[in-house]
Amino acid sequence: MPAANIQVSETPLVLYALRRADDALILGHRLSEWCGHAPMMEEDMALSNIALDLIGQARELYSYAAKAEGKDNDEDKLAYLRDVRQYRNLLLVEQPNGDFAQTLVRQFFYSAFADLYWRAMMTSRDATLAAIAAKSEKESAYHLRHASEWIIRLGDGTDESHQRAQAAIDHLWPFTGEMFAVDEGERALIHAGFAVDPGTLRGCWLTTLSDVVSEATLTLPQNDWMQQGGRAGRHSEHLGHLLSELQSMQRTFPGQTW
Amino acid sequence: MYTQALNTAETDDRGLEDASKAAQFQARIDAEERIEPNDWMPAAYRKTLTRQISQHAHSEIVGMLPEGNWITRAPSLRRKAALLAKVQDECGHGLYLYAAAETLGTSREDLVDAMLAGKAKYSSIFNYPTLTWADIGTIGWLVDGAAIMNQIPLCRCSYGPYARAMIRVCKEESFHQRQGYEIMLTLCRGSDEQKAMAQDALDRWWWPVLMMFGPPDAASQHSDISTKWKIKRFSNDELRQKFVDATAPQAQYLGLTIPDPGMTQDAEGHWRYSEIDWTEFKQVLAGNGPCNRDRMAARRKSHDEGAWVREAAAAYAAKRAQRQTAQAAE
Numbered sequence: 033m034p035a036a037n038i039q040v041s042e043t044p045l046v047l048y049a050l051r052r053a054d055d056a057l058i059l060g061h062r063l064s065e066w067c068g069h070a071p072m073m074e075e076d077m078a079l080s081n082i083a084l085d086l087i088g089q090a091r092e093l094y095s096y097a098a099k100a101e102g103k104d105n106d107e108d109k110l111a112y113l114r115d116v117r118q119y120r121n122l123l124l125v126e127q128p129n130g131d132f133a134q135t136l137v138r139q140f141f142y143s144a145f146a147d148l149y150w151r152a153m154m155t156s157r158d159a160t161l162a163a164i165a166a167k168s169e170k171e172s173a174y175h176l177r178h179a180s181e182w183i184i185r186l187g188d189g190t191d192e193s194h195q196r197a198q199a200a201i202d203h204l205w206p207f208t209g210e211m212f213a214v215d216e217g218e219r220a221l222i223h224a225g226f227a228v229d230p231g232t233l234r235g236c237w238l239t240t241l242s243d244v245v246s247e248a249t250l251t252l253p254q255n256d257w258m259q260q261g262g263r264a265g266r267h268s269e270h271l272g273h274l275l276s277e278l279q280s281m282q283r284t285f286p287g288q289t290w
Numbered sequence: 291m292y293t294q295a296l297n298t299a300e301t302d303d304r305g306l307e308d309a310s311k312a313a314q315f316q317a318r319i320d321a322e323e324r325i326e327p328n329d330w331m332p333a334a335y336r337k338t339l340t341r342q343i344s345q346h347a348h349s350e351i352v353g354m355l356p357e358g359n360w361i362t363r364a365p366s367l368r369r370k371a372a373l374l375a376k377v378q379d380e381c382g383h384g385l386y387l388y389a390a391a392e393t394l395g396t397s398r399e400d401l402v403d404a405m406l407a408g409k410a411k412y413s414s415i416f417n418y419p420t421l422t423w424a425d426i427g428t429i430g431w432l433v434d435g436a437a438i439m440n441q442i443p444l445c446r447c448s449y450g451p452y453a454r455a456m457i458r459v460c461k462e463e464s465f466h467q468r469q470g471y472e473i474m475l476t477l478c479r480g481s482d483e484q485k486a487m488a489q490d491a492l493d494r495w496w497w498p499v500l501m502m503f504g505p506p507d508a509a510s511q512h513s514d515i516s517t518k519w520k521i522k523r524f525s526n527d528e529l530r531q532k533f534v535d536a537t538a539p540q541a542q543y544l545g546l547t548i549p550d551p552g553m554t555q556d557a558e559g560h561w562r563y564s565e566i567d568w569t570e571f572k573q574v575l576a577g578n579g580p581c582n583r584d585r586m587a588a589r590r591k592s593h594d595e596g597a598w599v600r601e602a603a604a605a606y607a608a609k610r611a612q613r614q615t616a617q618a619a620e
Binding site: 057061064065067068069070071072073074075076077080081083084087088090091094107108111112131132184185186188189190192193196277278280281282285288289290 | 351354355358361362363364365366367368369370371374375377378381382384385388423473476477480481483484588591592595596597598599600601602603605606609
């Protein structure tokens with residue numbers, strides 16, 4: 033019998049940790065798909081390294097979500113035994129790797145946000161989230177530097193790389209709005225000083241983007257239409273395939289220790 | 291990023307070789323001195339080491355593929371992180387080894403091109419498929435275990451950059467080996483299904499791993515001169531025997547059966563294994579292993595699809611250099 037989905041009591045705090053954990057795991061998983069296949073060995077290492085940071089963040093956040101829930105769940109159950117409708121990550125991070133430009137633009141959009149977000153979260157009244165933030169902020173700063181340098185290289189490199197980078201920006205832009213959205217449960221955590229309002233970070237995020245993109249001789253789209261749904265479990269078709277691979281062992285051999 | 295200049299470096303000293311230099315060189319080797327990149331060395335020594343170090347580097351890079359095959363399917367987050375870190379280490383070893391090979395005067399690009407063109411070898415073991423999670427444990431336990439057997443003596447290799455690279459590589463490999471064994475231990479202490487998975491992996495990997503040490507001493511092409519130059523300290527058969535002796539009790543502890551019914555322990559305690567099927571080894575070397583074509587296709591695909599990225603990086607670096615020169619002139 034295949035392993036059944038677990039049920040999670042999504043209190044605002046559990047859901048909050050779960051959403052960030054899912055972001056980190058799914059993006060880390062995507063980056064890990066490059067391992068052994070990158071355009072140069074230095075990038076095999078860099079992308080794996082970033083993936084490892086993100087998987088590490090995911091593990092801490094899942095463990096915290098499990099603790100906050102106070103039931104029988106743990107990091108692996110949360111990662112391996114929820115289906116696509118139970119996943120809470122941003123649509124941005126589940127988008128396929130595409131070419132190297134698409135992977136790096138996705139990383140750039142996310143890291144430019146994560147860097148600001150984790151820095152702000154270091155002052156969270158929740159001691160665990162503040163501690164996770166302190167570690168993640170250091171990592172995100174490096175991820176952002178890595179991605180920014182590549183955006184500039186690709187944008188200001190050859191005609192082909194410029195076109196690919198611009199196409200990736202145009203393609204992924206509609207997935208960025210979700211990073212700044214807040215629902216009622218999160219609003220309460222923000223008021224309580226547990227979480228930061230991501231809307232307050234958007235100005236800085238846009239400045240980072242504009243600086244890098246303009247140095248790269250690229251442009252940000254004017255289109256303001258944004259996709260959303262990931263936070264509520266309404267995903268793109270891509271996530272189901274990712275999960276079927278990620279979860280295959282746990283689903284095939286339920287309840288075993290590895 | 292790449293040492294382009296090395297492509298054009300004049301390193302051909304064959305015309306200058308003379309008997310007294312060669313004798314001096316051999317005296318240094320005999321005195322256990324390290325040979326460094328700028329030291330005089332016989333052309334054949336340079337060629338032998340370039341071949342060996344680059345094959346070693348290619349093996350690390352191609353070796354990322356069979357294990358990388360399980361990164362996205364690792365059964366827990368802890369295993370996923372550990373496997374990803376491990377495969378990343380292998381890439382680091384590759385880079386480190388290419389750098390060591392470059393000190394002998396051939397660029398990484400040329401070495402990689404030779405591999406992609408099918409002109410350079412990599413370890414035959416990576417031409418076998420990883421079918422189950424137990425293969426990841428088995429590779430760590432046996433493939434990395436065999437690699438360590440080969441590489442520990444290389445820490446004393448006469449060529450300094452290679453010897454130093456090996457010291458670091460061996461530390462990481464030994465960690466990988468323990469990690470692989472721990473995966474096996476977990477499987478063997480698990481369900482019947484998990485134990486069967488572990489046994490099946492051992493059954494499939496055992497003989498190919500023994501072949502990793504290379505042809506039997508009687509048939510090895512490179513051993514004599516490599517021994518004289520202290521690149522090689524033990525023969526293929528000696529290393530193979532050491533490995534079998536170390537591994538047999540580990541298999542017993544796991545409760546797994548080595549797929550060699552004829553294996554016995556002699557009076558001195560050595561585990562004597564049955565005849566190895568060298569026909570299979572030759573077939574795999576000739577390109578007919580189960581995954582040779584897939585491995586080469588995967589490496590070529592990454593290389594080809596990454597060409598525009600490398601071109602962009604080079605173009606940007608050139609533009610930036612030009613701008614800096616222009617600024618300096620102002």
